[in-house]
Amino acid sequence: MFRTALRNVLAHRARLLMTVLAVLLGVAFVSGTLVFTDTVSAAYEKSSAKGFDDVDVSLTPAWKDGEEQTELTPALLGRVAKTDGVASAVGGVGGFTALADRNGDPVGDGWQVRGANYWGTDDPRYPLTEGHAPEGGGEVALDAATAERTGYRVGDTVRLSVDGPVLTPTVSGIFTTDDGTVAAGGSLTLFDTATAQRLFGTTGRYDEIIVTADPGVGQSALTAALRKALPEDTVEMTTGAELAADQAEATASSMDSLKQTLLVAAGLSLFVGTFLIANTFTMLVAQRTKELALMRAVGASRRQVTRSVLIEAFVVGVIASVTGLLAGIGIGAGLRALMDSFGANFPDGPLVVGGGTVGAALAVGVLVTMLAAWLPGRRAAKIPPVAAMNSVHAAPTTRSLVLRNTIGSLVTAAGVAVVLAATTMDDATGAQAPMGLGAGLVVIGVFVLTPLLSRPLIAAAAPVLRVFGVSGKLARQNAVRNPRRTAATASALMIGLTLITGMTVAAIGVQQAIGRMASDSVRADYVVSMAGGGVLSPDVEEKLAGADGVTAISPMRNAYSTVDGRDEYLTGVTGSAFGKLTDLPVTDGAFTIGGTRVVVDEDTAGRHGWRAGSTFTAVHEDDARQKLTVAGVYEPNEMFRGIMLDLAALAPHQDEPGDMQVLVKTADGASGAAKDGLEKALGDSPAVAVQDKQDISEEIAGMVTMMLNILYGLLAMAVIVAVLGVVNTLAMSVFERSQEIGMLRAIGLDRAGVKRMVRLESLVISLFGAVLGIGLGVFFGWAAGELVGSRLTTYELVLPWGRIAVFLALAAVVGVLAALWPARRAARLDMLSAIKAE
Structure with missing residues (x-):
């Protein structure tokens, strides 16, 4: 059975190519995400650890019952410096500092722009490469990365602000730093200590005291000596190793949201790809029905038949996983380069491909493929050999259809009920989980019902298809000939458009609600x-x-x-x-x-x-x-x-x-x-x-647009996989109908008519999936808006008809493009050879 399965894989290389591509894309996205986030996290961790090389112990004020227990004064700094084992003690202060470039525009972004104090003339934290340390309120030092981006040099006058009023000091020096915020594209401006204390509201005290140990004194020993020398529980003491670990944890945590977002998009691609894989194996098994029946007749058991299909899936999964992993490594490297080109400025570091990434890629690819192939294999094994040889099994029984439609209706109704119940809950946060559960049930229920829905919805397109004559009529009949196959193909596109439409409806509603809130409640200009x-x-x-x-x-x-x-x-x-x-x-x-x-x-x-x-x-x-x-x-x-x-x-x-x-x-x-x-x-x-109000609205609109564009980009992978599904279905449909196409050619349908028939079939299937997806997306967008409306009183449902029309148009384009190769293949069939084909 193993050899037979391998022969089947090799015998159907062209047919399985689309399946390999679907798995490959999903695995590549997953592994690429892991490689990218692991690489960036490792680079930040290395940079952070290096930044704490000169820190053995950090002292900060202790807080109890909301009150600061002590202030880090120069007197306390002196006591720390005199403690046994202390080589040096430095007092630090810092805070938000906005620096303008030569055009007057802010450098960096928000919290990433900081200012701090330069301690003495040989501060080990910030080694000078040019000029001298800042002295007095009229001088500052800039980090080398900011100086390079802005073109500032020693002696230039800069404009900056800490809390509003503008300062115009002179650049006294340029320094290097391993500060992670600078590596991420921010800026660091240094003042002398007295000026920094005055600007940041800490005159006569420090935010932090950084202690360096004498040679041979460990961080733990230094901490113990400081605890003896200082009043008990008045300061918090953290070792340099703990600071580096905390920074690494914070870096990993900050990367989690990005990693989760990318992995969700990858998961959606695999989820959509599952439909394609299941569809492919269903068609492959159906095409080999007589072959499998013959195997049963000569002694193969049901389990062996199922196992042979799973072995095929395993081989396909391994091939796709390995190639997907290699592609994912390239995607990870490309993502980093792309982010750097957008100004992310990640720290330097090698590309990291961990064992977890390799294991995840192989496990995901193989498991998804085998799970998707298990049901078609099990279904094939249950067909009696004699019935299979006579092809009387092809049409599903009325009982199975009734059971499927009943289950689909019940699941959909339950999902709708849960979603509606969630929209009435007072606690918006607590309603998120039941709404997610309800949405999942609705999607599953509609997927189960899709074969039933395909006939009336595709029939609604009949008046338009009649315009195309015989080709249009044949396209409609072909689309509803195998409802399950049409449903599985359309569902892949439905999932992607459901998410895209739902997020668009909710996001645009929020955007307009905030803009309306600003215009309604603010009279100020x-x-x-x-x-x-x-x-x-x-x-x-x-x-x-x-x-x-x-x-x-x-x-x-x-x-x-x-x-x-x-x-x-x-x-x-x-x-x-x-x-x-x-x-x-x-x-x-x-x-x-x-x-x-x-x-x-x-x-x-x-x-x-x-x-x-x-x-x-x-x-x-x-x-x-x-x-x-x-x-x-x-x-x-x-x-x-x-x-x-x-x-x-x-x-x-x-x-x-x-x-x-x-x-x-x-x-x-x-x-x-x-x-x-x-x-x-x-x-x-x-x-x-x-x-002004327009600026506020445009800022909100810009944020929403940026968020939607990112999500559109991430969901594009799922749509690409859905396109492969349409191509795969049409290609196999053409293969199955070779004899029929040959007969049509023989009785007068020309090549252009055959191409038109396949294209229209693809268009109808794509638009069917788009209509279902947009309908579900609008429903979920409305439901999410009800939750938002409980906290944002100006929220109203806004249907973005323009974007919905664009989504439908894109679905139509997907259908036309997906049909190019199958239509060309169908038109080039030799009619005599096709008529003689079994």
Whole structure:
């Protein structure tokens, strides 16, 4: 049986090529993902470990019950430096620092742009390659990668900002670093220690003390000596080895989301490929029915017949897995190069192909192929030899069809019920699991029902197909001749389009909801915030208030407090102006902020049982108690929520105030001139973003578009596999119908008519799968939107008809392209040889 199986593989090389390609693509994607993420993770881990070469122990403030136990002062630094076994002790501070390039655009992105202090003239963390260490507030040093990207040299003047106001220091030096954020495309700007402490709000203290041990002193011994020398439990001590391990773990964790996303896409490709593999083996087994029946007649058991099919699948799986692994290694290397070309700037390191990657590639490819081939093999083994030789087994029994349709209907109904139930749940997070389960059941149920659905949906295309005459009529009949095969082929395309349509519907709804929220609830012309998401200096509001044309302005300043034993965040605003800058629906009382009168959102009011006129006591950061009165209750949204009070009441209780946003209204509304005026008032700071409502909407739209484009790219692999499925089905269908095609040619159907028949059949199957996929996608998009709507009140279902039309058009293109080779092959059949074929 083993030799027979091998002969069958070799005898049907051309027919199995598509199956090998389907498995190969899926395995290549899986192994390529693993190679890429392992390579990048290893490079970051190596870079991180090197970055901690000069760190034996790191000291940071200890926290207990939300309070800092001690400050890292120069006096404490001196005690550390005098401890036995300490070679050197360095105090470090740092934070967000936006640097502008020569065109005034920010360098790096968000949290990846940092500033820190340079300690002395020989700081081992940042060896200088040019110039000298920064001295005073008028000098900075730049990392070599940033200097190369921006073209800055020693002696150049740069523009930067830490919390809004612009600084224009001179570049005193260029240094190298193994900092992972710099390797990832960020920037690192160094100040002298006194300047860094002043800019980052840590005057007279440090964020961290870095300790290096004397030669021969281990990290554990140094930690023990420091514990004896310092007050107990006042500082956290972490060894350099632990820091490197933590950094490696953080790197691996940050790569997990990317790895999971890529692996999900690879899994979808394999899932779609499973339909292709099962379809291929079903057709191959059907074509060898008499051969298998003869084997049964001469003594082969059912188990042996099934085993022979599984051996074929095993051989195909091994070949596809090995070639897929090799292709995956190339994909991994290509992904890294592609990401680098997009500016990802990963650290240097060798290509990593781990044993886990090899094992996963082989296991996935072989198991998927054998599982997909098991059912056709088992079905073939159950056919009685005499019935098989007479081909009376071909048509499925009425009982089997009724059973299949009943099961499909029940599973689909159960899935729809679970999805609908999930949309009514109050907890959106808790509803995700049941919704995922329901969606899975719906997809499985529709797949089971697809043969039943194929006849009426394909019949609906009959009026259009009649335009093509005999070729159109034959194409429709061929498409419904074997509903199971048509269903399996269309289902592969259905899965891909379900996901694409569902994500598009949900994402565009969210995009428009956020844009609508900004336009409905914000009367301000501009929202000013930090580009990196940090806090703005109070100086920003003062400078904006003095700009020409500003008629109303209010910062939004967050502060921590405790109310009735609960942690609550207060938002300080300019009470007299805030009502002119926002439009928040009031459900109780009036939107009045001033003195000790505050407004609260419905959720907060509900938790505490408040209404207009209620009073409560807030405990501020400085432990001062303040009695406040609820003037009104408003409807919250993603931009505005919580307790809002006047800044005059909040400011006395804050040591280091910082604004999250500043809302600005101008006399002439939003315009290019007004925006330029505000940016000029801030000194064209690279750290501050001045956005009108259109800017906010475009930013959100850009993020959604980028996310969708990434997902479209990842799902393209599944669509490619689905295309192979259509090609495979048509090729084998042409092979099975060789005699029929020969007869059609003999009675007058020309080659062009044969090609047209195959193309139309392919087009009908592809559009059938597209209609099912788009229908399911819209349903899932609506369901996901219901969950989003429970938290985003402005969400409404938006059907992107333009994109849906594009998806249908692409499905039609897929059908036409997939039919090119099978149609050409059918048209070139020799009619006499085809008529004589069995």
